[in-house]
Amino acid sequence: MPRRNAAWLWMAWALAAAVYQQGAGLHSGANMFKHVVEDAAMLDPDAPDAVLLRDGYAWMRTTWEHYVAHYLYAAGAVLVSFTHAYAYRDYQPTRPVGAAQKALLLCAAVLYALVIASVAVEFPKGTVVALLLIVIYGWAVLGTFLVRRKQVLSIGTRPVIQYFFYSYCVAFIIVLGWMIHVKGISNRVESSGGHD
Template identity: 35%
Template sequence: MTSSRKYQSSDKVRNEEPVFEGLEKKDHDKRIIILLILAPLWTLIFTIIPVVVKVKGIGADIYRFVEPIVSLPLNYFILASSEVFDNNSNSKPFVLGLSERGFLNVWFMVAAAFYAQGAGMHSTAILAKHWLQNLITEKPDIVTSYPEVNDMLYYFQTTLEHVVGHYMYAFGSALISWSHLFAYRRQVHKVIESKSRLAFWILGGVIYSLILGGVAIEFPKGTIVGLVYVLILGIPLGIYLFKTGDLLSKGKRLVLQSYLIGYIIGFFIIVIWVIAIGGFHDRKSAGILAN
């Protein structure tokens, strides 16, 4: 079998090139592990820094817009590294005449649209919120003269940023992760023998758990939604891996196990937060780093 498969039709021969070059390499598991670290790490950096480091100025707000520009390609590379995107994969119609590869591409595009729109709405709302907050700080009398300013601030801060933007952002991220789980559902990898590689692989799951925990703590009602999410996804995934005999293997289900690590640790992060705070409160309602 050559690197490109030829399909004979009644009128012409079409060469189909690999969607993601390099899948034929012996050690593309290493690339997947690197991507499983980089993708969540990039998102984590762009979500944690604005919370814990208060930098004033428009640059601090525009900084947030960069996140999806890099995180979306990284997540697509994870998807495209699956065997489904291999040239030798089955290209028969899967859904609505699309091959499984085509179906996953459409799935990812829809997920990316939600993710990018949510990220953009969230970041734009923050820009407007900070501008209004600065205006109120510099001219406090404006609230007395124009009480609608407080309504505008509430709209940008609560409705657009905390509710619509946050949850659209999170929904897109969830769709992306589900596309990974679906693409790798049957893929079996070599057992990880190297201790350093094993540590890096586990690290990817740990970083993902920090995103899950951080999102749950950050979003309104996020602790409840987060707990439900990790349980609904984590329990069936754990059962599936147990039935395949790969639950405790060293990376035989490289991507699926990485996500499971994230769900398990994310669950404990949320539970510890709820116990420490004394209820299902988000960060701002708990009065931690609230602004």
């Protein structure tokens, strides 16, 4: 990769990692402070400030924790994976990949699929976002890349791209199973009646 392209890629990765970290920090902060506010409101539910405290709790939980923070760190995580896939798009092992390495690749793909699917189940409208990510990026971009090179099923020929592609395929099955289970696109909290 030319030096200039590598510099741009490093900057894109650093920006994506920073977005991810900001989202994680906002999530932790909102999660921590919402419980303090909720506890204060519960001390005396009839106090004049209790309504204000409950509103503050709902605002922190809904706006900051569930929307701003979740989507910031999800966007950062997706962008980090984009930079990894782009950086290693042409990587092919110089030696044949053994059965143990192929098994590890598939296990890693399943683990990443579980991360994608579990995050989708937790986010507000996360199933829709996950399906868009899977179909648009996972299948249309990465899948097309592998199909054109006839490397979809030749495990280990492009391990990084295949890792992401296989992960998105497994995540699709899990997310689809969740949607069938809840009969829609509800996340975990919505499907349980709104209780965390």
